Amino acid sequence: MTERSSARKRGPYAQGRQSRELVLDTALAVIGRQGFGATSLKDIAEEVGMTQAGLLHHFQTKENLLTEVLRRRDVVNQQMDAPHEAHYPRAVYIAHESMKVPGLLHLYVNLEAAASDPKHPSHRYFLERDAAVHANVARDIEARQGEGRFDPRIDPQVFARILIALFDGLQAEIAIDPRIDLPGTLEALWDMFASPAESAGTDGAESQGATTTSAAANEVR
Incomplete structure (x- = not known):
């Protein structure tokens, strides 16, 4: 396998990971701003610039997305200077x-x-x-x-x-x-x-x- 073909295979994965992280960061911001009860998948998708189907492509279900939002929040908390x-x-x-x-x-x-x-x-x-x-x-x-x-x-x-x-x-x-x-x-x-x-x-x-x-x-x- 050449270096170029290996890079091609890593490309979509890297892009997918970037998109996933963007969704999580955006969801953190939207829920923090609007509140949990007032935030829908549509709100998050629109903020990211995706369709709801595109959003669920990365997380499969709303529950999975919300779980990963909390996991992302844990990472932020661990970086806190205490x-x-x-x-x-x-x-x-x-x-x-x-x-x-x-x-x-x-x-x-x-x-x-x-x-x-x-x-x-x-x-x-x-x-x-x-x-x-x-x-x-x-x-x-x-x-x-x-x-x-x-x-x-x-x-x-x-x-x-x-x-x-x-x-x-x-x-x-x-x-x-x-x-x-x-x-x-x-x-x-x-x-x-x-x-x-x-x-x-x-x-x-x-x-x-x-x-x-x-x-x-x-x-x-």
């Missing part, structure tokens, strides 16, 4: 971002509920995602415990499960009442078990700032 040295875990930073895009939050909640059926196309995605997120959170807690930054009496596996359950449960509540503070609630739970030294450092910085502000105010007086 260093290990940060006081809160990555989940809290993701919660802050989720609150900014309620359309995607509604998509997640609706698809997760449907995926409770083992035959649903999204079932495997949620199983695998849950296992990966649980492992990442547990590893983060273990690392912090080793550095004296998290209560050593806590079982990382159990706490990771509690944190994820709280995250998912609150997302379902927010779909009904958007006034609920998802990141604030996660932060409150985390602060209960963050090491006293780390919490004191955070509080100390705030206290020092308040003292400085008070002193400056007294000087003005």
Whole structure:
């Protein structure tokens, strides 16, 4: 096989992959802008410049497309800058971002509920995602415990499960009442078990700032 013929064979695949990624990025944007309930396949297809048939050529079904949209969102979240040295875990930073895009939050909640059926196309995605997120959170807690930054009496596996359950449960509540503070609630739970030294450092910085502000105010007086 010549190099030219090999390139020809790769061409359509590369183009198909590009089109697929364009659809996913566009779907993320449209759902984020219009909301999950108000977005149809037709809306996404028109935004991309495809027919609905062309859209389904890449994903076969609407459920597959929506599952891949969430997978794409996971990739974006993984690229988020949440260093290990940060006081809160990555989940809290993701919660802050989720609150900014309620359309995607509604998509997640609706698809997760449907995926409770083992035959649903999204079932495997949620199983695998849950296992990966649980492992990442547990590893983060273990690392912090080793550095004296998290209560050593806590079982990382159990706490990771509690944190994820709280995250998912609150997302379902927010779909009904958007006034609920998802990141604030996660932060409150985390602060209960963050090491006293780390919490004191955070509080100390705030206290020092308040003292400085008070002193400056007294000087003005």
